[in-house]
Amino acid sequence: MAAIVWKDPTSWMGxxxxxxxxxxxxxxxxxxKLADTEDWYLDDSEWVELLAHCLDEDADGLVDDLAERLSSQTLRVYHGCRPVDLDSYRKHGIRVLDCAAIIAQTREWLEADPGNDDLLPLLSGMTERVDPATREGHVYFGLDDRFLVEHCGHYLIYGSEFLTAGLGRQRQVLTTRGRPTIIEVDVPIDRLAPTLQDELTKLLLRDWARIAAWDEVRTYPQxxxxxxRYDVPPSWIVGFTHPPWVPDPLDQRRVRVFD
Structure with missing residues (x-):
């Protein structure tokens, strides 16, 4: 089954x-095309209202109808990271964050490198310094890899956001291992929360209307x-890419270039 790929409207408009x-x-x-939409914003909620009006339907009913019909499809999403070994993802998929486990793994790595053993004290009490509430048990994705690179590059440059925050000014040590990587994943839409399915449906309807009105078959970074809140199985992973450059949002958006 072909996935919905947001940045490629030809994959989902039809x-x-x-x-x-x-x-x-x-x-x-x-x-x-007859509506006056020249001054409308890309993310204007009126696009869905206009589309429903052109169909002589209620906007909420249109969203509900399409959301139900799309539940059997898959959606291409992207996870940013800096792995040392891609084989782990191929074998085990993408696991939700386990703060204790990642601290233990980092401790093992730092202890094996005498040049970094002065950072070991930073690992103690990390969960007290960095609130794990929105991280523990989660794995994060973005709908648009263009936005991920441009605005969320810290995941690619440093890896774990939890470790990045915990190491603070010493986070540069995280750039000495691994390679900036975007993991491409096809998620069954019915595995998304209902509210998220509704938001996705509104987004697709909105841009279907905008593209039709403006005769512009493209999307913008979203x-x-x-x-x-569950591990992603390896069967959902469809590819890996390595961006050659990434702006660093933690360093005044300085562009980092990679081999």
């Missing part, structure tokens, strides 16, 4: 139209991040 019985292309498409 799918959405087909899910709604061809009503968008036949009815909404021609009518929406801030659409979320977490899953």
């Amino acid at each position: 799918m959405i139209d087909a899910a709604l019985g061809g009503r968008l292309a036949c009815a909404a498409g021609p009518r929406i 801030d659409f991040g979320f977490s899953l």
Whole structure:
């Protein structure tokens, strides 16, 4: 089953139209071009209202209908990290954060390198200094790898956000291991929370309308991040990419270049 890839509208515009019985292309498409949308914002919620109006339907009903129909599809999402070994992901998938486990692994690494053993005291009490509430038991994804690189590069440059925050000014040691990596994952939409499915549906309807109105078959980098509270199986992983450069949001967006 082909996944919905947000940055590639050709992967989902026809799918959405087909899910709604061809009503968008036949009815909404021609009518929406007549609306005065020249000054509308990309993320204007009125796009969905306009689309529903062109179909003579209620906007909430349109969202609910499409959300239900999309629940059998998969969605391409992206996880930023700095792994030493990709084989672990191929074998075990992506696991939710276990703070105690990652501290233990980091301690083992630092103890094996005498040049970094002065950092060991920073690992003590890390969970007291860095609130694990929004991290422990979560694994985070973004809908758009372009946004991930441009605005969330610390995941790629340093790896674990928990460790990055815990090491503070000493975080540069994290750049000495691993390689900036984006893991591409196809998540079954029915495994997303219902509220997240609704938000995704609104986003797709919004941009379907904008693309139809402006005759511009492209999307723009989108801030659409979320977490899953379960391990991601290796069968969902479809690829790995390594960005050649990443702006560092923790260092005045200085661009870091990688081999």
